[in-house]
């Protein structure tokens with residue numbers, strides 16, 4: 001067996017006025033707790049350094065860019081990287097990335113995996129951007145990821161880290177089967193997913209009462225259908241009046257929920273994950289080489 005002891009580090013709300021320094025203190029506390037439980041890896045949520053700012057419309061780019069990181073680590077985030085290296089615990093962190101690439105400024109909803117030496121070893125930029133690009137005043141709150149971020153341009157990379165094949169997805173990605181299948185075809189054994197999921201979905205308010213059900217249904221299906229572990233870490237609770245769901249979960253390749261958060265606050269969800277369990281599904285029911293019929297699936301990418 002190849003045991004990875006993993007924590008989904010659920011974050012309670014981050015209010016607009018909360019400083020990065022105060023948030024980094026919370027992240028460090030969770031990392032220390034995880035180290036105390038012998039964790040190898042800690043998964044933090046999407047956009048884990050600031051409040052979920054796509055809930056507001058503004059045309060002031062300076063105001064928006066204040067929510068982005070132009071360097072990682074930076075002065076404010078360095079303590080987290082230093083602590084990880086000192087405690088020999090790796091982590092996954094979601095943040096808003098502002099970068100100059102191809103001669104122009106690019107903005108992505110990004111996550112990275114940092115190994116036990118405190119080095120960034122994998123980066124992913126969110127591909128499924130939900131919501132809308134223009135101001136829609138009819139909504140109780142906006143969801144302007146299509147306005148503030150570009151579609152990710154790194155595909156879904158996977159890499160052998162800590163003895164297993166790890167990959168990442170971000171929030172809305174977890175609702176799309178293609179996300180898991182692309183990584184499944186690359187041999188992924190654990191998918192690390194941060195999310196910020198408002199309870200209320202203005203275009204479909206009748207779905208609100210099913211938010212936690214749809215959250216775990218999506219991740220359980222992705223895990224089982226690709227024989228991979230899935231770790232989902234929420235930022236949740238009431239941020240600036242907007243409730244977001246918790247239910248951070250660690251899900252086995254069987255699709256079983258091994259551990260789940262109980263609160264809407266900072267909470268460590270722990271599990272010992274045997275990566276060798278993936279083979280039980282990858283070599284039988286979901287042996288892609290033996291059973292998949294790609295010729296029949298062309299519509300999925302041609303449409």
Ligand code: ING
Pocket residue numbers: 130170171172173175195196197198200201
């Ligand atoms: N948030 C939400 C998510 O996909 C959403 C958007 C909410 C979609 C509710 C559907 C229903 O979890 C982000 N950040 O993607």
